[in-house]
Amino acid sequence: MGDTASRRIAVLNSHLVAAERDVASSLQLHDTAASSEAPEEIDYSVALPERLTPTGPWLVHRSAQCPERLISSFPAPDDHIRTLYDNLEVSVSRYANVPFLGQRTVDSKGHAGPYKWMTYGEAGEARTNIGSGLLHLGLAPGATVGLYSINCRDWVLVDAACSAYSLISVPLYDTLGPDAVRYICSHAELAAVACSAEVLPIMLQCLPDCPTVKLVIVYGSQGSKRLPSLPAGVHCKLLGLEDVKAIGREHPRPHTPPAPSDTATLCYTSGTTGVPKGAVLSHGNLIANSAGNFSIIRLQQGDKHISYLPLAHIYERVSLISCLHAGVSIGFYRGNVLELLDDVLELKPTLFASVPRLWNRIHDRVMATIRASNPVSRRLFAAAYASKKAALDRGDPSGGRFGPFWDRLVFSKIRARLGGEVRYMTTGASPISAEVFDFLRICFGATVLEGYGMTETACTIALTHPDDPLSGHVGGPLPSCEIKLDDIPEMGYRNSDSPHPRGEICVRGPIVFHGYFKDEAQSAEVLDAEGWLHTGDVGTWLPGGRLKIIDRKKSLFKLAQGEYVAPEKIENVYQRSALVQQVFVYGDSLRAQLVAVVVPDPEELLPWAAKRSLPADLPALCRDPGVNAAVLKSMQEEGRAAKLSGFEQVAAIHLIPEPFSVENNLLTPTFKLKRPQVQAVFQDAIAVMYARLDK
Numbered sequence: 001m002g003d004t005a006s007r008r009i010a011v012l013n014s015h016l017v018a019a020e021r022d023v024a025s026s027l028q029l030h031d032t033a034a035s036s037e038a039p040e041e042i043d044y045s046v047a048l049p050e051r052l053t054p055t056g057p058w059l060v061h062r063s064a065q066c067p068e069r070l071i072s073s074f075p076a077p078d079d080h081i082r083t084l085y086d087n088l089e090v091s092v093s094r095y096a097n098v099p100f101l102g103q104r105t106v107d108s109k110g111h112a113g114p115y116k117w118m119t120y121g122e123a124g125e126a127r128t129n130i131g132s133g134l135l136h137l138g139l140a141p142g143a144t145v146g147l148y149s150i151n152c153r154d155w156v157l158v159d160a161a162c163s164a165y166s167l168i169s170v171p172l173y174d175t176l177g178p179d180a181v182r183y184i185c186s187h188a189e190l191a192a193v194a195c196s197a198e199v200l201p202i203m204l205q206c207l208p209d210c211p212t213v214k215l216v217i218v219y220g221s222q223g224s225k226r227l228p229s230l231p232a233g234v235h236c237k238l239l240g241l242e243d244v245k246a247i248g249r250e251h252p253r254p255h256t257p258p259a260p261s262d263t264a265t266l267c268y269t270s271g272t273t274g275v276p277k278g279a280v281l282s283h284g285n286l287i288a289n290s291a292g293n294f295s296i297i298r299l300q301q302g303d304k305h306i307s308y309l310p311l312a313h314i315y316e317r318v319s320l321i322s323c324l325h326a327g328v329s330i331g332f333y334r335g336n337v338l339e340l341l342d343d344v345l346e347l348k349p350t351l352f353a354s355v356p357r358l359w360n361r362i363h364d365r366v367m368a369t370i371r372a373s374n375p376v377s378r379r380l381f382a383a384a385y386a387s388k389k390a391a392l393d394r395g396d397p398s399g400g401r402f403g404p405f406w407d408r409l410v411f412s413k414i415r416a417r418l419g420g421e422v423r424y425m426t427t428g429a430s431p432i433s434a435e436v437f438d439f440l441r442i443c444f445g446a447t448v449l450e451g452y453g454m455t456e457t458a459c460t461i462a463l464t465h466p467d468d469p470l471s472g473h474v475g476g477p478l479p480s481c482e483i484k485l486d487d488i489p490e491m492g493y494r495n496s497d498s499p500h501p502r503g504e505i506c507v508r509g510p511i512v513f514h515g516y517f518k519d520e521a522q523s524a525e526v527l528d529a530e531g532w533l534h535t536g537d538v539g540t541w542l543p544g545g546r547l548k549i550i551d552r553k554k555s556l557f558k559l560a561q562g563e564y565v566a567p568e569k570i571e572n573v574y575q576r577s578a579l580v581q582q583v584f585v586y587g588d589s590l591r592a593q594l595v596a597v598v599v600p601d602p603e604e605l606l607p608w609a610a611k612r613s614l615p616a617d618l619p620a621l622c623r624d625p626g627v628n629a630a631v632l633k634s635m636q637e638e639g640r641a642a643k644l645s646g647f648e649q650v651a652a653i654h655l656i657p658e659p660f661s662v663e664n665n666l667l668t669p670t671f672k673l674k675r676p677q678v679q680a681v682f683q684d685a686i687a688v689m690y691a692r693l694d695k
């Protein structure tokens with residue numbers, strides 16, 4: 001062995017020993033720190049000097065950053081930005097030559113090349129041309145315009161044109177089929193739809209049932225090609241986006257800027273609870289939310305964002321608004337998740353927003369690679385991980401004094417999977433486990449933040465802080481809203497609970513939406529007379545004013561013996577079993593027990609089966625009663641470890657080989673279960689499970 005190599009090993013060994021010492025001392029520290037729960041220095045929120053009942057405790061929490069007022073815009077000198085139109089106008093003049101919207105070039109053989117960029121200045125001009133064209137073609141301020149495609153440059157340009165001329169944009173997920181498209185076109189009374197060539201056939205199929213739609217604009221590869229003819233009897237114009245721009249150039253119109261209280265968008269929810277609801281969001285709502293996020297996530301010119309989460313969902317929509325505000329360059333994926341990593345390696349984003357389902361998969365893949373590696377690599381990874389985790393536990397999210405060393409030696413390869421330059425990673429839309437959250441912080445060397453929010457609050461309600469070493473909570477309220485917890489007696493949650501108040505999370509402030517479009521009854525169910533939005537989520541206050549989501553009231557059901565069950569909480573527990581990839585928990589109100597439909601994780605189940613000489617055949621394994629019993633046992637063990645009550649433990653499971661997915665219409669585009677649909681698809685299996693339990 002050469003000198004350099006032996007020196008490296010000696011250095012490595014000394015680091016290993018020091019790191020192990022580090023871990024040991026932190027474990028001691030951790031023991032004593034556990035009871036004090038939170039480092040003092042992070043103060044997320046404060047309880048307002050306002051009583052909701054004459055004698056009750058202080059109940060309303062606001063961000064500790066500025067408890068005296070709720071913010072509705074960016075700090076000075078940008079406090080005049082009140083609408084999406086203002087937001088783009090400022091960036092067009094401030095960042096005129098900065099790359100704004102990027103798409104990958106693709107050569108004649110279909111090979112993807114570098115990103116090609118449109119600058120902020122060019123985008124400003126393009127949206128004026130598009131908007132002028134729309135007005136010339138007959139659209140009037142206040143009209144609704146559908147946006148139906150994957151994320152791409154033209155989506156953003158048409159949306160920006162809507163803002164400049166007081167039109168209302170209505171995004172439709174590109175994954176929507178004809179029924180949902182028909183539903184939204186009619187419900188939102190769309191006057192025009194801008195769509196990609198890929199979904200044009202579905203749009204054309206729907207047109208006979210969507211009489212309000214008088215204009216369809218096609219973008220993407222179809223732009224320059226001949227457009228197909230319209231179905232017989234449909235009175236509607238069909239144009240390429242380039243034609244609309246040309247019309248606009250010939251007939252320019254001055255901008256007709258919206259007011260902050262004007263509706264910017266009808267944002268249809270992705271439907272975890274049933275038929276999509278059109279949340280009415282004003283310009284003021286969206287700017288207030290973006291400004292609230294901005295108070296914590298300091299984006300800047302030079303940052304690059306990879307846009308692949310659906311723009312029809314509020315999470316990506318508001319990410320984009322914030323990026324645009326800061327002059328960030330936004331690169332789009334090519335529309336295929338299988339090619340996403342390749343797009344990421346080309347773009348090298350500095351910002352990466354995702355949802356727990358994807359983070360979990362990254363976690364599982366990395367851990368599986370580590371398990372399969374040689375003993376030296378495994379020990380190295382374990383030492384590096386433990387050292388940085390110990391630093392976190394001591395209250396140091398930067399990774400401790402050995403952090404940079406471990407980052408270079410061990411974690412740089414993992415970080416390189418996302419291009420190597422990510423500085424902010426965000427997670428939201430559903431709960432993430434503390435384990436995976438910490439895994440991201442440790443392995444990616446980036447600031448990892450969790451946001452909690454919903455469509456009805458124009459995105460984020462609460463956000464964690466970059467300096468907070470603790471995980472397992474969603475941080476504090478954005479400075480643009482206030483939060484109170486309402487008692488839920490039927491679930492046993494009360495604001496008077498000690499030491500931590502618990503209850504339904506209610507939100508008020510400039511981020512709260514204006515109700516569901518044409519649905520007063522549902523609006524009144526969630527918005528009360530005092531302006532509080534009742535989220536249906538259950539939270540608790542932790543020390544430092546941290547909010548933790550502990551339950552979800554929305555899918556609550558009662559079992560025959562009168563106990564209330566929140567299935568998502570139970571599913572999150574069962575998901576921890578290595579054998580489980582996905583799970584849907586169901587309870588019939590006439591029965592006393594719960595059952596579940598479970599997708600086993602093939603990466604764990606197949607090796608498990610091989611050890612027992614069972615065939616490597618997933619469908620056959622799913623039918624095998626022995627496998628069923630083993631998976632059920634592993635789930636019940638997780639249930640016991642998480643202290644689920646007896647009635648919360650499932651009594652029977654049905655294994656299926658095909659995952660719930662967006663494609664089979666059982667997941668929303670942000671990978672949440674569409675509960676009514678899953679229940680309908682598996683009603684026979686559910687009946688069989690209950691029949692088995694009756695025997």
Ligand SMILES: Nc1ncnc2c1ncn2[C@@H]1O[C@H](COP(=O)(O)OP(=O)(O)OP(=O)(O)O)[C@@H](O)[C@H]1O
Pocket residue numbers: 269270271272273274427428429430431432450451452453454455456474535536537549552668670672
């Ligand atoms: N960080 C988080 N932790 C836990 N739950 C979260 C988090 N972020 C979002 N959620 C959940 O997602 C919900 C909001 O979801 P969203 O607005 O995306 O609606 P949806 O899933 O599209 O449709 P639906 O209203 O039909 O459920 C929240 O009310 C909460 O239950």
